[in-house]
Amino acid sequence: MPLRVAVVGFRHGHVLGFVNAARRLDYCEIVGIVEESDDDLQYIERAEVERTHPTFDDLLDDVEFDLVATAEYYAKRGSVVIKALQAGKHVITDKPLCTGIDELREIKRLCDQKGLEVSMQLSMRFGDAYQTMYRLMQDGAIGQFLAATTFGQHPLGYPDTRPGWYFEQGKHGGTINDIFIHGADMLRYCTGLEFETVVAAEAWNASLPEVPFFQVGAQCLMTMEGGPRVMADVSYMPGRSWQFFMTGTEGYLAVESGRLLMRPAGGQDEEVEVSPADLPAPSPFVDFVSHLERGTQRFLPMEDVFRSQMAVLAAQRAADTGRRDMPVPEI
Numbered sequence: 421m422p423l424r425v426a427v428v429g430f431r432h433g434h435v436l437g438f439v440n441a442a443r444r445l446d447y448c449e450i451v452g453i454v455e456e457s458d459d460d461l462q463y464i465e466r467a468e469v470e471r472t473h474p475t476f477d478d479l480l481d482d483v484e485f486d487l488v489a490t491a492e493y494y495a496k497r498g499s500v501v502i503k504a505l506q507a508g509k510h511v512i513t514d515k516p517l518c519t520g521i522d523e524l525r526e527i528k529r530l531c532d533q534k535g536l537e538v539s540m541q542l543s544m545r546f547g548d549a550y551q552t553m554y555r556l557m558q559d560g561a562i563g564q565f566l567a568a569t570t571f572g573q574h575p576l577g578y579p580d581t582r583p584g585w586y587f588e589q590g591k592h593g594g595t596i597n598d599i600f601i602h603g604a605d606m607l608r609y610c611t612g613l614e615f616e617t618v619v620a621a622e623a624w625n626a627s628l629p630e631v632p633f634f635q636v637g638a639q640c641l642m643t644m645e646g647g648p649r650v651m652a653d654v655s656y657m658p659g660r661s662w663q664f665f666m667t668g669t670e671g672y673l674a675v676e677s678g679r680l681l682m683r684p685a686g687g688q689d690e691e692v693e694v695s696p697a698d699l700p701a702p703s704p705f706v707d708f709v710s711h712l713e714r715g716t717q718r719f720l721p722m723e724d725v726f727r728s729q730m731a732v733l734a735a736q737r738a739a740d741t742g743r744r745d746m747p748v749p750e751i
Contacts (some may be wrong), residue, residue, distance in 0.1 A: 422429055423713040424485035426452035426509075427499055428476050429492030430463040431583055434514040434541055438489040439467045441705045447713045452479045459582060463491075476500065480507050485667040487512065489705070493585045494593040498523035501538065505530035512539040515601045517729045520591030521677050521749060524733060528726055528751055539718070540725045544602045544662070545609050546704065549678045551697035553664065556673060557610040561682060563670025565611050567649045570603045573659030575637065578628060587631045594736040595638035599654035604735075605728035606664070613644040615731040618746040621739035627657075637645065640735040642748075726751045 425442050426448060427435065442448040453472045455464055464471065473479040480503075488504040490497060490595050491514040498518030504511045505527065517540050518524055531538060544550055557565070578587060585591040592598065608614065621640035637655040644650060663676040671684040680692040699717050701707035710716045730751040738746045 422447050423487060423709055424449055424451045424483075425487045425489055425709075426450075426454065426479055426483065426485045426654065427469075427489050428452075428454040428479070428504075429490040429497070430467065431460070431493045431585060431708075432514050433463055433466075433493040433583075434489035434534075435463055435489070436467055437541065437703070438512070438705055441703060442489070442709070445706070445709065448709055451485050452483050454479050455689040462643060463666065468632050476503060477622055486510060486646055489707065490514070493583070493591045494598065495519050495591045498527065498727045501527055502530065505534060505536050505538075508534060508536065510537050510708075510712055512541070512705060514541045516540070516593070516597050517582060517725065519597060519733075519736075520531065521730070521733050524726065524729055524751060531722065537708075537712070537722055538725060539704055539722065540601075540729070541704050542602065542605045542720060542725070542728065543704055544606050545720065546697065546699060546702065546707075547678075547699045549675055549680060549694050550606055551699070552609075552680055552692065552694045553606075553666070553673065553675050554610045554618070555695070556680075556682070556692065557666065558612075560719070561671065562668030562673050563685075565613070565648050565666065565668050567651075567667045569651045569665045570607070571659065571663040572599050572603050572654040572661060574599060574654075574661055575658060576628070576656040578631070587630060588636055589633050592634070594740065595635040595656060596621060596640055596654060597732050597736040599638065600640065600652055600732045600735060601728060602662070603652055603654065603664075604731045605724065607650055608724065608728055608731070610666070611644065611648070613646065613648065615642050615644055615650075615734070615748045617643045617748065618735050618738040618743075619643060619649075620744050621735045623736070623739040635739075637737065640739065642731070642735060665737070
């Protein structure tokens with residue numbers, strides 16, 4: 421019997437990746453479609469699917485299935501994950517997984533209690549350039565890791581290209597949590613280190629008076645195990661998306677728009693050829709469903725999902741509260 425997938429929440433375009441991947445896999449079957457709001461049905465229409473049930477509760481009462489895939493709006497997402505786990509279902513989400521530290525802890529508790537698993541669409545580590553960065557770091561190309569600066573600026577897209585709920589108070593949950601989840605996961609993955617402290621974080625609005633509560637700007641400074649510092653700017657502003665500048669005792673590595681440059685200590689910049697990623701799965705969705713249905717080992721472990729999410733939730737809380745030198749909670 422194929423893995424039975426229910427797609428719950430069509431509030432972000434990333435849901436199309438779940439639907440399209442499930443359709444391509446002969447060991448997956450989509451058995452339920454839920455979107456509880458009529459506010460914006462563009463992604464249901466683009467996915468060329470029809471709602472099978474008006475609510476998630478109706479679906480749970482009516483259909484047997486194994487996995488929930490969700491791209492609900494961010495502040496609702498954690499409650500969907502928790503309800504699915506309580507009902508005995510595995511879950512994969514778009515990023516972020518949730519918007520609250522207490523929600524994340526409850527998700528982890530339910531997974532442990534019920535023997536269930538969750539995953540998240542942390543697609544960056546599946547890319548060729550980022551896999552090449554990972555291999556260079558693991559091979560000691562820049563020596564001992566000392567510091568990183570990362571930029572993950574995205575165009576704002578107001579009011580036309582972003583879903584409308586982004587700009588409804590209480591639904592977004594913060595720009596650091598929205599964007600830095602990719603950068604935090606890559607830094608953990610490439611360095612093998614955990615985030616320890618949020619030294620400082622800020623999120624503000626200086627350019628969108630139409631939506632004064634929306635966090636257009638977002639920056640944080642964090643420490644990792646052993647002392648390396650990470651400075652991140654993940655603001656909504658014009659800019660090139662995702663740049664990493666990694667500094668070590670033996671040199672410097674820069675990754676920008678799929679291009680890698682390395683400068684040995686005392687040397688000159690040298691372009692590094694990007695190697696094709698030889699991975700067991702092309703995406704987090706395929707990685708996860710293959711594990712559930714075929715028993716393959718996960719390339720993106722659940723522990724990484726939880727720890728990367730906790731790091732950015734801590735940075736978001738520090739930005740929202742003005743707290744400094746805040747420890748990253750354990751998960």
